[in-house]
Amino acid sequence: MFETCLAHEQPDHFEPLVTVQYPKLQHIRHFSGLDEAVYRNIDACKELAQTTRSAFGPHGQNKMVINHIEKLFVTNDAATIIRELEIEHPAAKMIVMATHQQEVEVGDGTNFVLVFAGSLLENAEALLKMGLSVTEVTDGYELACQKAAEMLPDLVCKNLKDLRNKAEVLKAVRTSIMSKQYGYEDFLAELIAHACISVLPQKVTFNVDNIRVCKILGAGVQQSQVINGMVFKRLVEGDVTRAEKCKIAVYTCPLDVMQTETKGTVLIKTAKELLDYSKGEEDQAEEQIQAIADAGCSVIVTGGKVGELAQHYCNKFKILIVRLSSKFDLRRLCRSVGATPLPRIVPPTVEETGYCDNVYVDEIGDTPVIVFKQDKEESAVATIVIRGSTDNIMDDIERAVDDGVNTFKALTKDGRLVPGAGATEIELAKRLSSFGESTPGLEQYAIMKFAESLEAIPRALSENAGCNMTEILSQLYAAHQEGKKSFGVDVETQDGGIHDAEEANILDLFLAKHWGMKFATAGACTVLKVDQIIMAKPAGGPKPKENKGWDED
Structure with missing residues (x-):
């Protein structure tokens, strides 16, 4: 549905309401106000986030993407899905830009940015319908993001100093591979850690290009070697x-x-x-x-x-x-x-x-x-x-290897790790809710919604694992109220539940969370601040392509 709506056909709700005729241009279309511009943009971004949300976490579903040259991709890697979809909606493109920034900065956590930004916009829509202005919502979000960045260092559970210690590196690399190749994470993490440590230079920075991948058809994944x-x-x-x-x-x-x-x-x-x-x-x-x-x-x-x-x-x-x-x-x-x-x-x-x-x-x-x-x-x-x-299969393993190598590179910049499995998000949500209650003015509603948006991560993890997300969220909040700040969603047991993510060695990069929240908030606020869409189509000249985008008749 999503590819059809955003990349190829024009949905019904994109019919122009105002057409202004100018002598120099064939036509300009103009959308303005909350109903025409802001809500439409939010809808497009929610649709995008919903697509990749089901691919989040170890039990994320694969997507079958066929790109413009009819090449087939079967993957749950959000960065690949977005790159191959060729999204045309301008508001959705802003969220895509935020994920590209995350890819460049950390090399992993693109789906986190998408899911979180989609959740922020969904909650912003509720606030706007309550009567808050766009400025109050965006100011509240930016304040909450700033406060979350200040709280994040308190949640650090490990700090890797010696990157030549294979056992320590394995713990950090394992989680990023687990979300792409569940079941092979220990085997692949061993290969990646071995390869990365063997090329780690003494003084200069680590170069991702020094880890090469050679794909050879046949046998099974377990026969891979360094x-x-x-x-x-x-x-x-x-x-x-x-x-x-x-x-x-x-x-x-x-x-x-x-x-x-x-x-x-x-x-x-x-x-x-x-x-x-x-x-x-x-x-x-x-x-x-x-x-x-x-x-x-x-x-x-x-x-x-x-x-x-x-x-x-x-x-x-x-x-x-x-x-x-x-x-x-x-x-x-x-x-x-x-x-x-x-x-x-x-x-x-x-x-x-x-x-x-x-x-x-x-x-x-x-x-x-x-x-x-x-x-x-x-x-x-x-x-x-x-x-x-x-x-x-080999292409998907290569993407997992790429994420693992980028995780190692991020560790060379900052060795701090925070608990994974949604534990960090729930702890931040709990603390931000308290902060929101003590904040004067209408921004407090936006801060509370920012905290609620962070719940989207453990929700997606438990949903994709087939667990009861309402029950798991209440268990998580109860555990975090007792001071168990590293408790997260347990996707490995049959009926689901919660467990200590630090003990289970499910650790996320500090940098991935830090930049992920910043990019998602910046992307969501940029989309919210757009109150007019003006589309001009220049007169004359051949049309570039046959298939009609959403901004053509």
Whole structure:
């Protein structure tokens, strides 16, 4: 319903009420006031939040999204769903922008922003119908958000100082994977923690790009593994398939006989001259490859095609040849082995050569791969080889891995963790309700509604797990009144209930909650502050596309 309403067809309630004719433009449409602009925008955002709400948490349902090029996605990752939906409604786009900011800042928690922003707007609608002005609602929300940000550090239950401690990192990474791949969280968290710690530099910041993913069809998810180094799905060019403790020369140009810069004509009169000419070419190729072999290199990586002559001499000197067509892969490999990419075929100096403990051709499933593997625990690049029975499963595992790696990156900025499973939201809701009661003026109603909006998170978790959300909310409030501030929704037991999230190692990033609330509040307030929608359609010119958006006749 949502995709139809927002992305393709024009719903009935979007018929223009006022049409103003201007001489320069074909037509301008103008919506204003609460009924026309604000409530419509709130409806669109609620619809968007409702779509991803059922995908929230470990028991979240998958969505089947078919994008504009008819590619199929089966996922419960909110960031992917929104990216592929191509939302056209301008108000809904504002909430989408807030989720993009969360994705950039933390890399996880996009669904939290959507669900919370949708809940804020839903409660704002009730306040506006009560008679409050938009300014009073937005001021109250901003005040509540500011107060929540001040209260949040009190709820921190762990602070990771040593990111090389695998057991501690596992606790933090596990929760973000659990919401995407429930059942595989312990196995995948182990892989991600291993990969992230192995590439964690001593001084400079952690780079997400240093964790690569290679998806190979076949077997099951449990057969996935981490390789310290890089894996390429291709075969080597020559006959040599293995090299150990080898020096590596990397070239960005083709490994072939050098072409002259200008065109020239060679006049050959006898057969001897012809033989001498081709012999000269062969000698030159042999000389080049021999010089590389003499420099101690037993592996050549090239970014272009490999000529037959060069391949012949590489086989002769027992040199392994790898051809990479992507310049990005070439750069990553250079970072992984410590080599300098050379623009022309010359023997590399000691500083320009890379080093790798093992370079070999392997077969995973029925897919041939070239593996550059370092024996030591630490390496510049680590690759997670994902196995799975279908491409969709592997894509979804890759998204979970991406979230896990981003969680680790966020930990390098701020190691604080808060209880998950909705415990933090309920504790904040309880404290904000008390704060709202003591606040003078009409803003107190907005603060109370902000606190009520925070309940949307535990509500969504218990709803998706098939539990009685009213009963669970009352149990949570009772536990938090007794001072059990880390109690959250228990989605693992059969009949549902509450448990201590800290003891169960369900921990969320402090940064994810902090920025999530800020972005959701900012997005909701921006939508509420829009009191007029003016749409102009320029005269003349071809129409960009056939399918009609909501703002066309």
